[in-house]
Amino acid sequence: MSENNGFKSGSNLEKVLRAGHFAVTAELGPPKNADAETIRKKAAILKGYADAANITDNQTAIVRMSSIGAGALAVQAGLEPVVQMTCRDRNRLAMQSDLLGAYALGVRNVLCLSGDHQTFGNHPQAKNVHDIDSMQLVQMVVGLRDKNSFQCGEEIKGVNPRFFVGAVENPFGDPFDFRPYRLGKKAKAGADFVQTQLIYNVPRFREFMRRVVDLGVHEQVKILAGVGPLKTAGAAKYMRDQVAGMDVPDEVVNRMEAAGKGIEDKKEKAAAAREEGIKVCVELIEQMREIPGVAGVHIMAIEWEEAIPIITERAGLLPRPVVA
Amino acid sequence: MIVAEQKPIAEIQTLIGDAKRVLVVGCGTCVTVCFAGGEKEAGILGSLLRMSSQMDGNAKDVSEVTVQRQCEWEYLDVIKDKVADANVVLSLGCGIGVQALAERYPNALVVPGLNTTFMGMLQEQGVWVERCAACGNCMLGLTGGICPIARCSKQLLNGPCGGSSKGKCEINSETDCAWQLIYDKLKAQNRLHLLMEINPPKDWRTSRDGGPRKIVREDLRLPAAEKA
The missing domain is CATH 3.40.50.2300 (Response regulator)
Structure with a gap:
């Protein structure tokens, strides 16, 4: 038994998942400035409505407050963070030293990603690092915890960082047939939980999960289905047409378009679209709960944290469990 | 070339x-x-x-x-x-x-x-494409002869990222996804098991990261007297 009472990290997310509850994670996007107050405000909105909140790491390759800095502020504000870490901006030295710092600041969950390519962001001229990939990052963070050693094999003397380790998977990325196996690789690398890309095409996700369950991967790693409320029909169309690896069926776009139809007042029109977006999201969550192998949902309300209390309430996900 | x-x-x-x-x-x-x-x-x-x-x-x-x-x-x-x-x-x-x-x-x-x-080759008349990044430790034997270091935008070693779509890379629709190519090739060769293994972090010392590179072949060097 470790000092964590048998838990790997002792994080709230780990406890909720281990207890078999249907988990809820949300997302908190750090600001494009150094204002701590933004984090506190967003944390106050999410607190009590999610078991933990992802703090994005220079999302879409745009410079924002660091996920660890913002994560530490979330800890102070009483919201458990899932600190995201991409392989784009740092080599293995910087990553490990940041992980030591993050743990010292109270962070207990880390999500490992490749990271959007910098051509999409506000510094397309930047060098990309990719010293290691997301699979190897999972192995590295697990090694810090379970092998008590750095990636090079050197022993960590003193306190070692013991994170609950997350990874991501895009069920809609190609090649589709390889995706369940890739998820299996992440489980093999030691990931404790996985959050998926936004799901709008439920039949396709169901097929993906059927294959994942056939492989038994859902028993090795907790799978949180990615969902999110659409704000406008434009956003739905953009995701359908412009974002590589996203699958937004026309039916969803049509629903978003129909929502605002016939409403003259601009504010009311926008509100109607947002309401429909929330409705679609709640329906998605209800469907996710029925899919074998799904252990929770990751709700991505991008720059719309206010939607989380509404969605979790309507989806019957409240109150969030308290696990000792 | x-x-x-x-x-x-x-x-x-x-x-x-x-x-x-x-x-x-x-x-x-x-x-x-x-x-x-x-x-x-x-x-x-x-x-x-x-x-x-x-x-x-x-x-x-x-x-x-x-x-x-x-x-x-x-x-x-x-x-x-x-x-x-x-x-x-x-x-x-x-x-x-x-x-x-x-x-x-x-x-x-x-x-x-x-x-x-x-470093690349002529793909068709008027079109040249990159093929090698001179990383100094060739892994083409594991990837069906398609290099993820030179041809994947993120130099991934364990399969495609989430941005692989319809055979193309997320950075633009002109760029092939190297991992889609690798997957297709290994599948055709019945060697998909190679993708199930986790490739460990690469030792980049053989690449530019190890500083300017040099090869010394003692078997080919001239005796000191002849050099002078």
Whole structure:
């Protein structure tokens, strides 16, 4: 038994998942400035409505407050963070030293990603690092915890960082047939939980999960289905047409378009679209709960944290469990 | 081969400045094959510089010469007098050729006329593609002969990222997803098991990250006496 009472990290997310509850994670996007107050405000909105909140790491390759800095502020504000870490901006030295710092600041969950390519962001001229990939990052963070050693094999003397380790998977990325196996690789690398890309095409996700369950991967790693409320029909169309690896069926776009139809007042029109977006999201969550192998949902309300209390309430996900 | 392309003419003119006598040095190897810096391109660029300098009312004396390989001393030695005679040497070699010229002729002002772009090949007429990043530790045996270091935008070693869509890379629809190609190839060869293994972090010391590289082959070196 470790000092964590048998838990790997002792994080709230780990406890909720281990207890078999249907988990809820949300997302908190750090600001494009150094204002701590933004984090506190967003944390106050999410607190009590999610078991933990992802703090994005220079999302879409745009410079924002660091996920660890913002994560530490979330800890102070009483919201458990899932600190995201991409392989784009740092080599293995910087990553490990940041992980030591993050743990010292109270962070207990880390999500490992490749990271959007910098051509999409506000510094397309930047060098990309990719010293290691997301699979190897999972192995590295697990090694810090379970092998008590750095990636090079050197022993960590003193306190070692013991994170609950997350990874991501895009069920809609190609090649589709390889995706369940890739998820299996992440489980093999030691990931404790996985959050998926936004799901709008439920039949396709169901097929993906059927294959994942056939492989038994859902028993090795907790799978949180990615969902999110659409704000406008434009956003739905953009995701359908412009974002590589996203699958937004026309039916969803049509629903978003129909929502605002016939409403003259601009504010009311926008509100109607947002309401429909929330409705679609709640329906998605209800469907996710029925899919074998799904252990929770990751709700991505991008720059719309206010939607989380509404969605979790309507989806019957409240109150969030308290696990000792 | 090494693939290069010519710099914009305005940049070349800036690099030459008001030098009166200009020697354009073409290279007969890689950059000839990719139509960037061979005898033909040296001739065309030389003419262009001559004509434009005449039109500017400050006629330059531009001459051209093309050597077999700019990256070997023996081929550079034969142009000694021409180099000595020039105020500026405009190299149409790759970055290696430019540096070899500059090193062989320390008193000469050597400037580059090309941008060296990558190691690659002709895919179809007029289209060159990158194929190797010279990482110094080839893994093509595990990836169906398709290099994820040179051809995946994120140099991933364990399969495609979430941005792989319909065979293309997330960065643009012109770029093939290297991992889709690898997957298809290994599937056709019945070797998909290779993708189920987790490739460990790469040792980048053999790549540029280990500092400038050098190969010393003792079996090929000349005895000290012969070198002198």
